Each structure stands twice: as C-alpha cells, then as structure tokens.
Amino acid sequence: MQKIVEESQGKAWRHNWGFDAPKAEKVATIFYNAGRDPDLYLISEYSEKGIQALRQLTIWTKVEGTAAFLSTSIASYERQIQDLYDEDAEHYQQLFKDHPVTFTKDSLYFTQRKEDGSYIIAVLNPDERKLYTLEMFF
Numbered sequence: 001m002q003k004i005v006e007e008s009q010g011k012a013w014r015h016n017w018g019f020d021a022p023k024a025e026k027v028a029t030i031f032y033n034a035g036r037d038p039d040l041y042l043i044s045e046y047s048e049k050g051i052q053a054l055r056q057l058t059i060w061t062k063v064e065g066t067a068a069f070l071s072t073s074i075a076s077y078e079r080q081i082q083d084l085y086d087e088d089a090e091h092y093q094q095l096f097k098d099h100p101v102t103f104t105k106d107s108l109y110f111t112q113r114k115e116d117g118s119y120i121i122a123v124l125n126p127d128e129r130k131l132y133t134l135e136m137f138f
Helices: 002-017 048-055 067-084 086-098
Strands: 026-033 039-045 108-113 119-125 130-136
Touching (some): 002 119, 039 067, 067 086, 067 130
Antiparallel strands (some): 039 130, 108 119
16 A cells, blocks of 8 residues: 555645655655545655755745744644544544654745645655645545
C-alpha cells in the first residue's frame, strides 16, 4: 500500500489540487482512510533539490503573520477527523500528537477547498525538508 501511495501521490496532487511535486525521498503515511471519500495525512521528506523545486511553486503563502490561521486550520482538520471516526477518536488524537505538523515563520503553506467541501492543507517546512499534507474528500 505504501508504494502505491508514494507512486500515485504526485499524480493525485496534480489532478486534485493543481500542483506538481517532485518525487519524495520518503513518505510516511500517518493514515489513509480509503473509500469513496478518502482522507489522508502524509509526511513527505525531500532532498534539498526537491525542497528547492517545491519552493519554486507559485501556490505558497508564507506562514509569517498567518501562523494563527494555519494552526486553527490544522486543529479544525484534526477535530473533523476525530468526529468522523468517533469510535477511534483517541487513536487519531494520538496520531496527531505523535506526528504533529511543525512549521516556523519561514515555512510555506497552501490550502484549497473545492465546491463539494473537499480540501487540502499542505505545509512545507524547508528546515526539516518535509511536506505535510492533510486531505479530506467529500
């Protein structure tokens, strides 16, 4: 499953959200709830060259000055996942605690919401060479 997610993730981001990402060196699937309306949380690690390619994308907003908005958006996603999977809420709470989205004022983020309510929160932390992606589909 991990390999399928890694190989198809770039295509999925292009199709669903309109951006291309270089191939990650490593992808940690924190969760992937498949189905008609999937939701997933991935942490992708990149080489320095990959981070530079990601930084070149024109989709990003710098976190500086908007950290409160980003923190609120991430917390809202976490609550929504726990509400959707109420019977496993503690499990998801622990996953978010063990694998927090970390960012600094120099990090970059991208959010997009579709008409059907599906959305993505992507956070690029160049210092860690990580891209955190939180996606929900309806």
